[in-house]
Amino acid sequence: MRSAALIFAALGDHTRLLLLARLSAEGPLSITHLTRGGPLSRQAVTKHLHVLAGAGLAASAHRGRESVWQAEPAPLQTARQCLDSISAQWDAALGRLRDLVEE
Amino acid sequence: MRSAALIFAALGDHTRLLLLARLSAEGPLSITHLTRGGPLSRQAVTKHLHVLAGAGLAASAHRGRESVWQAEPAPLQTARQCLDSISAQWDAALGRLRDLVEE
DNA sequence: AAAAACAGCAACCAATAGGTTGCGTATTAG
DNA sequence: CTAATACGCAACCTATTGGTTGCTGTTTTT
Numbered sequence: 001m002r003s004a005a006l007i008f009a010a011l012g013d014h015t016r017l018l019l020l021a022r023l024s025a026e027g028p029l030s031i032t033h034l035t036r037g038g039p040l041s042r043q044a045v046t047k048h049l050h051v052l053a054g055a056g057l058a059a060s061a062h063r064g065r066e067s068v069w070q071a072e073p074a075p076l077q078t079a080r081q082c083l084d085s086i087s088a089q090w091d092a093a094l095g096r097l098r099d100l101v102e103e
Numbered sequence: 104m105r106s107a108a109l110i111f112a113a114l115g116d117h118t119r120l121l122l123l124a125r126l127s128a129e130g131p132l133s134i135t136h137l138t139r140g141g142p143l144s145r146q147a148v149t150k151h152l153h154v155l156a157g158a159g160l161a162a163s164a165h166r167g168r169e170s171v172w173q174a175e176p177a178p179l180q181t182a183r184q185c186l187d188s189i190s191a192q193w194d195a196a197l198g199r200l201r202d203l204v205e206e
Numbered sequence: 207a208a209a210a211a212c213a214g215c216a217a218c219c220a221a222t223a224g225g226t227t228g229c230g231t232a233t234t235a236g
Numbered sequence: 237c238t239a240a241t242a243c244g245c246a247a248c249c250t251a252t253t254g255g256t257t258g259c260t261g262t263t264t265t266t
Contacts, residue, residue, distance in 0.1 A: 001124075005117040007168050012112030013224085014105050015187075021104075025192040027200065033244060042243080042263045044225055051223095065233035073193045076186050083118075083186075089128040090176045097130065116254085145213075147255055154253095168212045168263040205232060210265070215258105227246105233244070234241070 005083040007075045010055035020057060023071040026052045030066040049054065108183040110178045113158035118143065119151045123160060125175040133169040 011017055023029060031049070049069055052058035054077045061068050086096045114120055125133060134152070138145045152172055155161035159178045164171050 001120060002117050004117055005120050006114075006172075008111045010203075011185075012108055012115040014108040015105060015224090016110030017108050017111070018181055021192065024189050025196060027196050030195050030242075041226065043227085043245095046244080047224075058177055062243095067243065069188075071193060073190055076190055080183060083183050084113075085122055086127050087179055089124065090174060092131050093128060098132070118254085133212075144256065146215095146257085149213080150254075165213095176225065208266085210263105212261105212263080214261080216260105217257085219256080220237080220254095223244105223251085224249105229245085231244080231255105232242085234239100236237100236239075 001082065003075075004078055007055045007057065007079045008053050008082075010057055011079070013051075014047070015044075016052060020046070020052060020071055023058060023069060024073070028061075028068045028070045030068055032066075034069070040098055104179075104185065107181055109181045110158045110160065111185075113154050114182070116151070116154075118147075118206045119155060122148070122151055123155060123174055126172060127162060127176070131164075131181045132151055133171055135169075137172070 011020070018036065022034065029041060031045055034049075035045050038050075040046070049058055049060070053060065057072055058069055059069070059072050114204070122137065125137065128131055134145060137152075138148050141148070143151075152161055152163070156163065160175055161172055162175050164173070
């Protein structure tokens with residue numbers, strides 16, 4: 001559950017969410033490529049990528065002078081399971097309440 | 104998508120995640136009830152609850168001198184859709200890559 | 207009516223987050 | 237070889253976060 005919080009925290013920034021979406025959609029990209037067009041500096045992008053990496057959501061590989069980053073979707077599964085678990089608890093509580101009322 | 108980031112940010116704290124889980128599992132609870140047993144002060148709990156409320160994940164109702172809090176599971180659906188959307192983009196990118204290789 | 211329980215508000219504090227700038231280094235291009 | 241490209245590292249700055257303490261107000265309890 002603590003790791004789920006880490007993942008959510010990494011996703012809990014609009015800029016990082018966009019970065020992750022781009023990485024997922026456009027495949028492996030270098031840092032400068034990710035920087036182009038956007039309003040962020042290269043270092044800002046780098047920092048965000050490292051946060052994503054800290055949560056296991058992205059990984060980098062060095063190719064020549066470039067650092068190529070890629071999305072790692074596995075932790076998304078963990079996050080989903082956490083959401084499902086909370087929803088399930090909620091449903092169970094609702095069910096118990098209904099049973100209580102029906103008695 | 105910006106609202107998804109808000110939700111993730113609210114979930115991105117281990118303490119808040121536990122609070123939300125308790126609210127979902129044990130139903131409506133007062134602040135002092137939520138405080139008992141835990142290591143947090145009443146105000147710390149209050150602050151976390153307001154963050155959850157800011158993301159639409161919890162709501163309060165006043166009953167006498169008590170403030171009774173309840174989980175609101177609807178935003179979890181938004182979060183899940185966001186996760187699904189990213190996963191789908193990933194899958195699509197993988198598919199395109201495979202098609203490219205097969206050519 | 208007095209005491210206790212429940213909570214809101216504001217100020218404050220240390221730590222972290224998001225971001226920038228500057229500089230050094232390795233790789234590639236001309 | 238030289239220049240340009242792509243990056244890492246460290247320092248620094250400001251705003252936000254998570255948390256505490258103290259005080260006030262309101263509803264119950266006795």
